[in-house]
Amino acid sequence: MTVQSDPHSATSLDVASRDTKGTSRTTGALVRKIRTGAPVVPFLVYVILVLGVPTGTIVAFAFRSNTGRFTWSNIHTILGTTAQTLEFRTGFENSLKLAVVTAVIPGVLGTIIAYAISTSEHPAFKRITAATSGVLAQFGGVNLAFMFIATLAATNGLVTKWLAAIGLDPWNHGFDLYKFWGVAFVYMYFQIPLMVLIITPAFAGLRPAWREAAEGLGASRWRFWRHVGIPVLTPAILGSMFLLFGSGFSAYATAEALTGGTISITPIQIGSILQGNVIAGEQNIAYALAFAMIVILLVSVVIYVLLRRRTSRWLL
Amino acid sequence: MASLELGAEIADPSQIDAPYGAEAPLNKPQRRFRWGRGAILIVTAAYFVVPFYAGMEYSLQRPTGGFSLTPLSQIASAPGFASALWLSTQLAVITMVVVMALMVPTVIYVHLRLPRFRRVMEVITILPIIIPPIAYSVGVLESAPQWLRNSQYLLAIVYVILAMPYVYRSLDAGLGALDVKTLVEASRSLGSSWLMTIWRVLVPNLRAALMSASVLTLALVFGEFTIANVDNWQTIPVWIYLAPTDNPRINTLVAMIALLATAVVLILIVSLDRSQSRNSRRSA
Structure with a gap:
């Protein structure tokens, strides 16, 4: 996620240097990044589950037919192209x-x-x-x-x-x-x-x-x-x-x-x-x-x- | 601001450069506008005050004329009111506990260790304000698992998201006024754990911010109508709308009390913020 791709977050962390012991350099850096990012994970998970998933559902299902295929028909319907949907x-x-x-x-x-x-x-x-x-x-x-x-x-x-x-x-x-x-x-x-x-x-x-x-x-x-x-x-x-x-x-x-x-x-x-x-x-x-x-x-x-x-x- | 300067100039004619002859032409429109301003402000005040008076009069007037406070005592016994109040209270408590547990450690940590993540938090916490509640409720009701869909506590889970913008902004402002780094380093170097530092050092310093965040959350939960209504739960606002009381004045009375409570809460928060900023200035 955003945290792990953030290079500055790792450098700003001083405590984590002890984690590099015995591991290769890149793995150590990765572990550091994950450690730095970990405390914001509960917040992110909550937001993804309760805000992201519902919003994603809206977007995906707006273009889904009753049989689960991609369709424009829902959009056509709300634009009122026929008399019934006016x-x-x-x-x-x-x-x-x-x-x-x-x-x-x-x-x-x-x-x-x-x-x-x-x-x-x-x-x-x-x-x-x-x-x-x-x-x-x-x-x-x-x-x-x-x-x-x-x-x-x-x-x-x-x-x-x-x-x-x-x-x-x-x-x-x-x-x-x-x-x-x-x-x-x-x-x-x-x-x-x-x-x-x-x-x-x-x-x-x-x-x-x-x-x-x-x-x-x-x-x-x-x-x-x-x-x-x-x-x-x-x-x-x-x-x-x-x-x-x-x-x-x-x-x-x-x-x-x-x-x-x-x-x-x-x-x-x-x-x-x-x-x-x-x-x-x-x-x-x-x-x-x-x-x-x-x-x-x-x-x-x-x-x-x-x-x-x-x-x-x-x-x- | 601009005309404040202008007013000062006119009060002291010696400051006006005579060659421009500015005194007379400036004076007149200024005076004319004063009248215009008075008229604008009176009409505005009437538009905002009269409906408020009408609502109070409607709910408290006796059929025989004159006012009476007896409708107040009838609220508690109005059918459905007690259970609506209980539901709203439960939802408010759960929402407050969850949103604080989620946001306080996160925002503090981001301030200290992940300053670059602040941009992300700002964007995330603005989304619940942008997305219309009615559209959001479509997504929530259709994507929630059935067992949760049947529970009234789904509302509390969703209200946490709706409260995030306000809680984040309060906390962010509160932390901005503190020297968080020094406080935390002092506490940590004296051997206190992270949780202890948050609980014993930061939370007491953030009292005003936490107060305004929780009061805003409370107001939000007690005022939210859209999602509760489409999910068919009778919280206080839904009760006001739907309650089949034999006396419709009771509903209006509860609505007026809710408006007054909102006003009191918001004024409280403004004064909290003011005292907070005054404190931070003093310490600076």
Whole structure:
């Protein structure tokens, strides 16, 4: 494994020199390497068994037919090439749409809020808002869904009642908490704080010297942002949005608890296959769906990392 | 930061170079933005506070009006709650013991002897965050042997993986703040064994890191819904979702308590980290 092919690990070990007695030089080196690597073996074995094997299973079975041969048919199925399998295609489309909406809107709002916070002159206020966003970014799942049902459920939700009292009942204006936009609205409760949390350091990195230089050269506030601020921040903002995309794309608990599993997005579809609410023989589809989700997530994380590398050229 | 500097400049007009005539045009947008900022922050605060209030009101309001704390006393007797709490507690304890036994010696050893392995650990421990829990549960449920598949403890085994990212980061930061090498050499040269060194020297020094790691693990196990739900085990979050209580307000109340507990736990960890970094600065 990685440990044994690592030349430095052996040289950094001083104690092991006594093992070389009586053995040939190469065997001694090998024994040393194994000895050095041995203490991390339990960790590696655990990770391989409980993380590696399940992930490998997903990848392998996504391309396996019921008879155990290699096949593309599972992938074709989830891409919705036939009328019967159209639901999976719709699922992906909805999931991607939900992820994009809950990345872009909270991304923009979070950036504005982070800027408003970063211009504050009270360090205590900054500390409190940072801690609060850290807490709120973790508020996903069942609990959040129940909180929003109490807030925006038809007729009985608190805010629904408030708005109805002034003649603006959202449910009479096309809003449905248990459909796409309702779910998106609830996701924003953890996506906005997540954005604030990851974009705030970028604002701290905007050097005062740049603004002073721009002002010294006669630039207006708008021109400073147009030519310096926004171009420098763009990779950071885009990168963070990809992270939000991943978070919105993989969320399951909130949508399941809010809609009772009725919204057709990919995580919910996987969940219902796993719980056996499907026709027999669809098991392979769960692998293919899970595989596709992992691929999409990996792509968005890679883009995030690349954009962050680009960000660090200007912002530290 | 930038506008902090700007504000200071305006407060002291003598610092502004008169020829640029910067004073007037700078002053105005600054003031206008103040209003904008206030409005943004108030709307934001409302979006985050109102649902919280709604949840509390819904679960604690009496039908006749006014608030009452009696729903709190009804939680314990709600059908299924006690067994869900017991299951979640068991899972939390097992997960914590296993993840600590696995990670503490490994991370310490890697810090001391295999620094090049840190990159590998970092990549491995980021994976559970990247892989969507629902996709991961597909792999787990299909690859686990049947006897394990039928056991609720499969969840604890899986939660160890989910907790690894948080535990690794806490420990890594905690060890980074210590002079591990000197501590270990001192302890070893005085004749203590490796296990003794870890237990009597390193663990006490890592108390804050271990605290935040275990509290995060606890929060994770008590909040995990996805895998428990698709594996059909009624842990606390699954109970909140599925419990057929005669009073749905009880479920919302438990959900609100869970949110409050999460907040308290996270604030605790932030303050632990702060005191830890303060200590390390003092010793430096």
